[in-house]
Amino acid sequence: MKKNTVIMAVIVIALIIGAVYVSLDKIGSTVNIWKPALKLTISTGVNESDGSPIITNITFEETRVIYKGADAPVDFPDISVIARNESLLSDPVSYWASEHRVEGKEKYTLTLTFRDSFTPKTGDLLILTIRFTGNRGYILGKNTAFYEWK
Numbered sequence: 001m002k003k004n005t006v007i008m009a010v011i012v013i014a015l016i017i018g019a020v021y022v023s024l025d026k027i028g029s030t031v032n033i034w035k036p037a038l039k040l041t042i043s044t045g046v047n048e049s050d051g052s053p054i055i056t057n058i059t060f061e062e063t064r065v066i067y068k069g070a071d072a073p074v075d076f077p078d079i080s081v082i083a084r085n086e087s088l089l090s091d092p093v094s095y096w097a098s099e100h101r102v103e104g105k106e107k108y109t110l111t112l113t114f115r116d117s118f119t120p121k122t123g124d125l126l127i128l129t130i131r132f133t134g135n136r137g138y139i140l141g142k143n144t145a146f147y148e149w150k
Contacts, residue, residue, distance in 0.1 A: 034064040038112040052141050053132040060147050069113050072098040077134050079108050083126045093118035120149040
């Protein structure tokens, strides 16, 4: 008797989980809750002449995320990035993505999410402004990277 009750409970839970999964999948396909994002892995180092932080390598990965867009919270010192489309003079098309910088850490992964008014299309040229900030928010270094959306 007890064994049958446990089996029935497991079956009911599995059915509920399956129904929720199917419902979320249908909602996701009609509402489009998956948004494009750009994942950056930034390798850093130190400029030997003045001790300022530098970028030694960047890798990009297009991905999709479920998110409610917002700028990352400020946690100085940090490394941060924002994207513009086609021109440095255009308005930002992404939210600020940032990660707290730690002395000795050489690799940072930031996920850049886009504003609701912008969805990257094949061929869009994203101009990425990458900043290193110090303990009090002053800019220690700034670089520009380019990425063509595939």
